[in-house]
Amino acid sequence: xxxxxxxxxxxxxxxNPKAVIFGEDCGxxxxxxxxxxxxxxxxxxxxxxxxxxxxxxxxxxxxxLAMAGFHPIPEVQFDGFAYPAINQIVCxxxxxNYRSRGTLPMPITLRVPSFGGIRAPEHHGESLEAxxxxxxxxxxxxxxxxxxxxxxxxxxxxxxxxxxxxxxxSRYWQKGDVAPEHGGSPTGAKxxxxxxxxTLVAWGAMVARCLQVAELAAEDGIDIExxxxxxxxxxxxxALATSxxxxxxxxxxxxxxxxxxxxxxxxQLITQSCFDTLKAPVERVTGFDVPYPSGDLEDEYIPNxxxxxxxxxxVLEYRRG
Amino acid sequence: xxxxxxxxxxxxxGPLTPAQLRELYSLMVAVRHLxxxxxxxxxxxxxxxxxxxxxxxAAQVGSGYAVDTGRDFVFPTYREMGVARxxxxxxxxxxxxxxxxxxxxxxxxxKSRLAPIQAVVAxxxxxxxxxxxxxxxxxxxxxxxAAAGGGSGVALTYFGDGASSQGDVHEAxxxxxxxxxxxxxxxxxxxxxxxxxxxxxxxGGSVAARAAGYGMPALQIDGDDVVAVVEATRRAFAHARxxxxxxxxxxxxxxxxxxxxxxxxxxxxxxDEERDGAGADPLERFRQRLLADGIGDDEFFAGALAAxxxxxxxxxxxxxxxxxxxxxxxxxxxxxxxxxxxQAQAASWREESEHV
Ligand SMILES: Cc1ncc(C[n+]2csc(CCOP(=O)(O)OP(=O)(O)O)c2C)c(N)n1
Numbered sequence: 001x002x003x004x005x006x007x008x009x010x011x012x013x014x015x016n017p018k019a020v021i022f023g024e025d026c027g028x029x030x031x032x033x034x035x036x037x038x039x040x041x042x043x044x045x046x047x048x049x050x051x052x053x054x055x056x057x058x059x060x061x062x063x064x065l066a067m068a069g070f071h072p073i074p075e076v077q078f079d080g081f082a083y084p085a086i087n088q089i090v091c092x093x094x095x096x097n098y099r100s101r102g103t104l105p106m107p108i109t110l111r112v113p114s115f116g117g118i119r120a121p122e123h124h125g126e127s128l129e130a131x132x133x134x135x136x137x138x139x140x141x142x143x144x145x146x147x148x149x150x151x152x153x154x155x156x157x158x159x160x161x162x163x164x165x166x167x168x169x170s171r172y173w174q175k176g177d178v179a180p181e182h183g184g185s186p187t188g189a190k191x192x193x194x195x196x197x198x199t200l201v202a203w204g205a206m207v208a209r210c211l212q213v214a215e216l217a218a219e220d221g222i223d224i225e226x227x228x229x230x231x232x233x234x235x236x237x238x239a240l241a242t243s244x245x246x247x248x249x250x251x252x253x254x255x256x257x258x259x260x261x262x263x264x265x266x267x268q269l270i271t272q273s274c275f276d277t278l279k280a281p282v283e284r285v286t287g288f289d290v291p292y293p294s295g296d297l298e299d300e301y302i303p304n305x306x307x308x309x310x311x312x313x314x315v316l317e318y319r320r321g
Numbered sequence: 322x323x324x325x326x327x328x329x330x331x332x333x334x335g336p337l338t339p340a341q342l343r344e345l346y347s348l349m350v351a352v353r354h355l356x357x358x359x360x361x362x363x364x365x366x367x368x369x370x371x372x373x374x375x376x377x378x379a380a381q382v383g384s385g386y387a388v389d390t391g392r393d394f395v396f397p398t399y400r401e402m403g404v405a406r407x408x409x410x411x412x413x414x415x416x417x418x419x420x421x422x423x424x425x426x427x428x429x430x431x432k433s434r435l436a437p438i439q440a441v442v443a444x445x446x447x448x449x450x451x452x453x454x455x456x457x458x459x460x461x462x463x464x465x466x467a468a469a470g471g472g473s474g475v476a477l478t479y480f481g482d483g484a485s486s487q488g489d490v491h492e493a494x495x496x497x498x499x500x501x502x503x504x505x506x507x508x509x510x511x512x513x514x515x516x517x518x519x520x521x522x523x524x525g526g527s528v529a530a531r532a533a534g535y536g537m538p539a540l541q542i543d544g545d546d547v548v549a550v551v552e553a554t555r556r557a558f559a560h561a562r563x564x565x566x567x568x569x570x571x572x573x574x575x576x577x578x579x580x581x582x583x584x585x586x587x588x589x590x591x592x593d594e595e596r597d598g599a600g601a602d603p604l605e606r607f608r609q610r611l612l613a614d615g616i617g618d619d620e621f622f623a624g625a626l627a628a629x630x631x632x633x634x635x636x637x638x639x640x641x642x643x644x645x646x647x648x649x650x651x652x653x654x655x656x657x658x659x660x661x662x663x664q665a666q667a668a669s670w671r672e673e674s675e676h677v
Contacts, residue, residue: 028589029516052486052522053442053514081441084487119369121399122424122440259662288666290655295369295421296645300674310673 002172004146005035005111008153009073013043016071019157021048023058023075023111032077033113033172055085062108063092073157075111079166080123082112086131093162094137106137109157110164114142115205115255116302117170119295125169126292127256129203132164133233133265140232142166144192144207146176152230155186166232168205188231189239195225198249198312201240201266203229206253206303213308222316232262240266241273248274251283251311255302258286280318285311322529322541325568328559337548339616345386345547346611347625349378349604352403354629355412355636359402359419363582367641368419372400376545376577379603380509382407383550384477384572387558390434392474394452396445399438400509401479410435412632413639423646442480443487446506449478450493453502453561475561476504477554483514485528494567498535501566505557508569509544511576512598516589529571537567544572545603548610575599648674 012019021036027050030037040048051058055076062072076082082089089110096104116125132140139161143149149167156163184190192207193214200210207228214224227243229235244250250270252263263284270282285303293301337345352374359371374381381403388395390408397404405415414428418438425437439445453476460472484490485508497504508528512519525531532539538560542553550572557568577599579586586595611617652659652667 024514025516027516030588032515032583050517050521053483053517054486054488056488057486084441084489119421121370121418121421124440258666288651288670289660289663290651291424293651294418294424294646296423297648297651300648300651300670307673 001143001146001149001167001174001176002034004150004176004178005153005167006037006039007178008150008157009036009039010042012073012154012157013039013047016158018069019047019071019073020065021073021075022051022061024053024077025050026075031075033169035111035113035167035172036075055081055083056088059085059088059093059110062110063088063096063106066096066106066108067104071107071109071157073109073111077113078120078124079112079114079126079128082110082128083123089132089138089162089164090135094135097161098137105160106162107160108162109153109159110162111153112164112166113169113172114166115168115170116292116298117205119298122292122294125298127254127287129166129232129254130256130260130262130265133262138162138164138233140164140166141230142168142204142232143230144168144202144204144228145171146174147178148190148228148230150178150180151183151186154183166204170205171208174208188236190228190230191225191239191243192228193224193226195223195247197223197247198251198315199225199227199243199247200251200253200308200312201227201229202253203232204255206255209303209305210253210308213305213312216305216309217312222312224312229266235265235269237269237273240270244270244274245277248277248279249315250274250278251285251308251315253285253303253308253311255287257289258284259289261286280315283311283315322527322539322571324532325538325540325556325560328556328563328565337551342548342611342616343621345382345551346607346617346622347628348382348386348403348407349547349607350622350625351629351632352378352382352406353604354626354633355406356402358633358637359416360578360582362637362640367637368416369421370582371419372581373578374400374403374576376599376603377509377511377574378403379547379550379607380544380572380574383547384479384507384554384570386551387554388434388477389558392472393558394434394436394449394474394476396436396449396452396476396478397438398442398445398479398481398484399440400481401438404479405433405435408433408435412636413643416636416640417643420640420643422643443484443489446478446480446484446487446490446493447496449476449504449506450497450500450502450567452476453497453504453567454500456503457500473562474503475558476502477507477558478504479507479509481514482508482510482512482519482523482528483517485531486514486522491531494531494535494537494569497567498537501564503561503564504567505554505561506567506569507554508571509574510571511574513576513580513590515580515584527571529569532569537569539569539571541571541573544574545600545606547603547607574603
């Protein structure tokens with residue numbers, strides 16, 4: 001996936017002379033995850049550059065660059081270090097188009113290595129999607145595999161609106177084919193596996209885990225559909241309706257804490273469109289309402305296969321009271 | 322640069338005694354040995370990650386040595402192992418963070434006077450100012466405040482040249498100067514913020530130069546000279562303790578080796594550059610000095626190394642014996658007063674993971 005993202009950025013720089021990439025260590029070092037590896041050497045220090053260590057500065061500067069007609073593609077080094085930039089993201093980037101009555105668009109693609117699963121220190125693994133998705137004026141997307149990463153990033157980096165691009169860092173080293181010519185639609189959700197009995201809705205790293213769960217469940221004759229949400233804002237309500245109208249049961253899986261998480265949003269969208277056909281209430285299998293724990297407890301926190309299976313079981317065995 | 326006016330106070334007075342110099346050396350050896358061991362532990366899979374401080378021993382031991390753990394409070398980053406060791410923090414509990422057992426470490430910050438390990442760059446610089454202002458408030462409250470443990474303490478906050486780019490640091494300096502808070506800003510300028518060298522990080526030539534803009538005295542010192550570090554830190558403490566407000570110390574040092582155990586410095590600097598930038602090894606330099614002054618001999622140096630080795634072994638054994646925290650703590654320690662939602666989640670976690 002790291003290579004797919006790198007290739008997408010390389011092409012974006014080649015195709016759009018206004019695209020600029022910057023952040024901490026993304027120039028000479030190529031980023032701590034090497035996503036921008038070689039881009040400075042190839043495209044020059046004007047197009048790809050290191051900034052001082054200041055996230056508020058990086059995102060605030062993006063606003064001015066956008067006003068000057070550029071397409072900034074900033075990086076924050078780890079999800080937890082987006083917090084120092086939240087003020088600029090929420091109060092400025094998300095509102096400038098509105099504030100300026102459409103005359104100052106904010107075509108900013110903020111890349112955020114996201115989510116946990118790599119036993120990293122505190123703040124190096126967080127799930128901020130609900131926080132971003134809640135903010136009017138921001139769009140949010142998370143790829144689940146190299147192919148999606150390539151196409152979604154290329155698409156996001158050409159949009160006229162701010163997009164938060166959440167890269168699942170536990171999947172950076174995942175290998176997989178990228179078919180550059182066959183991206184399909186870069187918007188909306190995508191069914192990654194067809195099934196009849198239940199829909200698992202997930203995004204980012206959790207998609208792969210849900211596909212594993214589907215494999216296991218298939219051994220017991222349970223046919224699970226896995227819907228990769230991809231866009232966390234706007235959420236593809238039609239795809240949710242289509243899938244759940246077919247399977248009549250749904251479980252949402254995410255790493256972020258339960259309370260006020262995106263699972264609640266997804267569940268409501270499903271309830272609204274499928275109330276008459278649902279055989280059971282929509283379930284959620286999520287992280288807990290605790291700070292993202294230290295590496296040793298990470299496996300207890302991130303939904304594992306067992307917990308997802310318990311969730312599917314609750315839905316499959318649900319009986320009206 | 323030295324813009325600090327001398328304060329007549331017992332704190333800063335008097336040169337270090339031979340016994341103190343030997344103690345400083347022993348501390349530096351212990352820290353060096355533990356630091357290089359921790360890198361090896363990472364390679365051996367005993368700990369998943371570590372932020373080395375190889376070459377920064379003088380800056381850390383020297384500054385930590387000036388702390389009065391009876392009344393001061395220290396706010397570290399993720400790299401202050403040497404400060405922690407100098408302050409007498411339980412090193413197994415300290416290293417637990419690097420073992421990924423618990424965020425912040427398993428030591429008691431109130432007892433040890435060392436705030437939890439901080440992963441956010443510049444995250445705790447403002448906290449130091451708040452704590453220091455608390456000392457001013459407690460002192461103003463008179464005997465009550467002093468009895469509650471407040472009054473004459475100084476906050477010592479650590480950060481790097483990279484961290485000095487954060488807005489929070491500028492806010493902290495301004496707050497401290499406006500409020501005359503007893504805080505010492507201790508910058509370890511090790512030349513690098515991961516791959517970015519100081520000249521691409523700090524405008525204006527130095528972090529110390531910024532102090533003038535806040536009306537704050539600054540000391541730019543040789544951070545590889547442990548004696549100079551002790552003396553500068555003591556002077557800064559005396560100044561702050563006497564009610565004269567904050568001081569900034571910029572200790573010039575060099576981060577040898579990688580930024581962390583997952584960093585590859587070969588991508589941004591050559592070994593030649595490293596040799597040129599690093600200068601003399603602070604430990605070896607101090608050894609030569611003690612030897613020349615007749616304060617330490619080979620027997621003493623060998624003894625210090627042997628003690629460091631024994632200590633390292635003890636810490637490693639302790640660390641290896643350290644088990645993961647019980648999962649229930651994940652839920653128990655979120656609040657002082659838990660919530661129904663959290664209790665429900667804890668219950669289902671217990672059921673589903675059969676941890677009863
Ligand atoms: C707010 C924040 N942004 C980014 C990071 C990632 N990061 C960790 S250390 C570091 C460089 C810090 O450099 P410096 O402050 O000079 O201290 P040093 O590591 O050299 O001791 C970066 C960018 C972080 N920990 N916190």
